[in-house]
Amino acid sequence: MKFMHLSDLHLGKRVNEFSMIEDQQYILNQIAEIADREKPDGVLIAGDVYDKSVPPIEAVQLFDDFLVRLAEQNLPVFIISGNHDSAERVAFGNRLMTRSGIYLSPVYDGLVKPVTLEDGYGKIDVYLLPFLKPAHVRRFFPEEEIDSYTEAMRVAIDYLDLDLSRRNILVTHQFVTGAVRSDSEEISVGGADNVDASVFEAFDYVALGHLHRAQSVTRETIRYCGTPLKYSFSEADHEKSVTLVELGEKGQVSVETLPLVPIRDMHEIKGTYEEVTLKRFYEETDYQESYMHITLTDEEDIPDALGKLRAIYPNIMKLDYDNERTRTNGKLDGTDRAEQKSPIELFAELYEKQNNQPMSQVQQDFLEGIVEDIWEEER
Structure with missing residues (x-):
């Protein structure tokens, strides 16, 4: 039987x-x-x-x-x-x-x-x-x-x-x-x-x-x-x-x-945003139909990454990052007195603690421009 x-x-x-x-x-x-x-x-x-x-x-x-x-x-x-x-x-x-x-x-x-x-x-x-x-x-x-x-x-x-x-x-x-x-x-x-x-x-x-x-x-x-x-x-x-x-x-x-063969499979992939969005990366796979967990290894977060990736992978379920920032939990050091530092220095320290790397020169220039604009308005 x-x-x-x-x-x-x-x-x-x-x-x-x-x-x-x-x-x-x-x-x-x-x-x-x-x-x-x-x-x-x-x-x-x-x-x-x-x-x-x-x-x-x-x-x-x-x-x-x-x-x-x-x-x-x-x-x-x-x-x-x-x-x-x-x-x-x-x-x-x-x-x-x-x-x-x-x-x-x-x-x-x-x-x-x-x-x-x-x-x-x-x-x-x-x-x-x-x-x-x-x-x-x-x-x-x-x-x-x-x-x-x-x-x-x-x-x-x-x-x-x-x-x-x-x-x-x-x-x-x-x-x-x-x-x-x-x-x-x-x-x-x-x-x-x-x-x-x-x-x-x-x-x-x-x-x-x-x-x-x-x-x-x-x-x-x-x-x-x-x-x-x-x-x-x-x-x-x-x-x-x-x-x-x-x-x-x-x-x-x-x-x-x-x-058993599902209507949609489930996959995990990992790489930089540029890598996972290259057509040759996904064109000969079932990734575009499957439920996806994507881990990006870019050091900087991609703006609206989930929305952009969903244009290629419509069934993306989960998005993570694997980089210096996520691998190391930075803790703020309170030994230095905050009032002795400029806003730009404080922000730069916060950025480095959160991302485990300093701001780029472009980011520093952009920050300085914002701070100057704020001070101009206050004057």
Whole structure:
């Protein structure tokens, strides 16, 4: 039996104030086409369906359209809530949706019953375990000692009543120790939200959500599929994909990935203003269509640099400078008495402290002219 593993759609997300709805619609259409071509027996969506607990209307409509397309293919879909979702909102209508083969994780209440499927090798139990904090589990098992995320997950799994003779799939949304994070993910101080992978030993496949880089942790079958889109520039070098997992007889599991191609990619480039605006720099790239982070290395700021660069790179998201001024944080020295210096000397010192270089002769002449004009008016 073959499953498509997705997670962290983050529908409704804005990246550097850019709405990603069009990009998300494009990539969900691509995923639906892959599902139609590959004919999986089910789709696992491991949390963070939405980017916010109260998602915008267009995000809800987009997910509704996606589920309808999957239902039209007679695909069972298994969905849990992540840390970005409202567990109550994701669970809404779950009993009605089940009739259409859409299985939504209910709000955790200590009792998690599997959805059972069957193929030529026997039965497969799919367990839906939404994002959990220790307090969520402690509430229902007060007699258990639960002081960490690992202990919370271990207790939750201990009470699943697993049949180890069957093939078991867990869909969950946690940070497993040893996995690699990205900048766009929420990070707990000190790694307090870590879950040790040993708690998943009983499962044939663990469909994880939460981390944005596709990766397996400790073994191939404990896997993050990653986001379908890049959501920060720390993900610029990621290769986005969907994960296909196929379960044969008990103990036989194969995993493969299929690439996803976005409508707009995400790139980081660096150079002087003159370099990055040369036609030969960008003409044979997809930079003009992509989301861009540009770092200028000019020592002096370019007036209206963002507006000028946007004429070439219309989807520029972020502009930074990397020069002497930004690399060194100058601090004003208050040992010299300000009243003993002229305004021009004071301004020249301020300029040098902020820019880590003195004013040019042209700048000094311009400043002196302004100061003389001001003094003339005061006279």
